[in-house]
Ligand SMILES: Nc1ncnc2c1ncn2[C@@H]1O[C@H](COP(=O)(O)OP(=O)(O)OP(=O)(O)O)[C@@H](O)[C@H]1O
């Protein structure tokens with residue numbers, strides 16, 4: 001929507017911004033900057049053209065400035081063939097709010113390249129250089145002025161689903177602490193904003209572990225998606241960390257209404273537009289209405305314990321997750337690996353059908369103590385941080401191995 005009611009101080013042209021938010025552009029060359037300024041005069045002061053490329057854009061998005069759309073020159077980006085381009089764009093996706101459409105400018109006019117950045121990486125559009133005023137006016141301006149463009153799936157926040165093979169194996173513990181670690185990454189790693197969604201409508205324990213008290217928001221949003229707009233849901237999210245919001249159901253004596261798939265889809269959709277990472281704690285067995293979480297999840301983290309009942313279900317859950325997702329995106333966390341009475345390692349491997357991706361030892365009574373006092377286990381039992389390092393690395397796409405690994409240095413603190 002255009003906001004043209006505020007004439008510019010001292011100027012004839014009305015200053016147009018889109019919903020009060022800027023269109024920000026980062027371009028390397030003067031010709032492109034001029035094409036944007038002359039082609040987008042309709043935006044007046046709503047347009048902010050800066051010098052730079054992908055790197056400056058990532059830095060800018062860390063400031064959380066309200067932005068309607070971004071135009072980014074990717075000529076400073078690494079070569080597509082090196083594979084580094086993907087990680088450079090991944091970094092942008094982690095910092096840029098998912099709802100902000102990104103238009104890219106580059107040197108390649110190859111259709112394969114266009115398809116890669118638009119269809120696979122989720123850019124709103126791609127314009128090869130030279131950028132002309134005409135192209136900007138005819139092709140870019142209508143996209144910027146139109147109603148918010150449809151959000152391609154690839155541009156939504158990343159969903160990371162957590163489920164245990166059975167009750168009590170530590171799924172919520174792993175989900176809560178992984179979310180805290182990702183949200184607490186230093187600015188240099190650029191992970192944007194995260195949400196932790198506890199989909200236990202009754203007896204969820206994420207809030208307890210974080211010492212937080214949820215409102216009725218999630219329950220209402222799940223029951224009646226028509227009544228709960230994005231703002232409503234955002235308001236019920238509790239900030240448990242500067243970059244992590246908890247969305248959980250309140251404790252109530254009333255029996256929970258049956259879950260509806262459309263309610264779950266709505267909640268996920270709202271959160272994916274607003275947050276770069278959405279951590280979801282799933283109940284076991286996973287109700288049919290929640291299977292769609294597995295379908296959209298980038299990672300499905302399955303938490304198992306080294307005992308027979310847990311291992312018996314591990315492969316079945318992995319298969320169900322793979323079937324729902326269409327590919328194997330499961331990560332297996334073997335929790336309390338050395339607990340008393342644990343099965344021998346070769347039996348565990350046979351039961352899992354593979355090496356666990358992450359192994360966490362039994363960290364003793366202080367873990368329960370942390371729950372009782374409503375303090376994150378990470379704070380009460382600092383060793384947990386180190387054990388979750390490979391999981392965090394996988395979630396944010398940074399290698400956790402090697403002495404010089406950035407992640408390793410951060411998490412070993
Ligand atoms: N590695 C560990 N070492 C020691 N205690 C642990 C460990 N992991 C989890 N726990 C403890 O085990 C208990 C159960 O953990 P948690 O609530 O995370 O399990 P869950 O799988 O989510 O259970 P539920 O089925 O109730 O949702 C908690 O008291 C937690 O502190």
Ligand SMILES: [Mg+2]
Pocket residue numbers: 171172173205
């Ligand atoms: Mg749990």
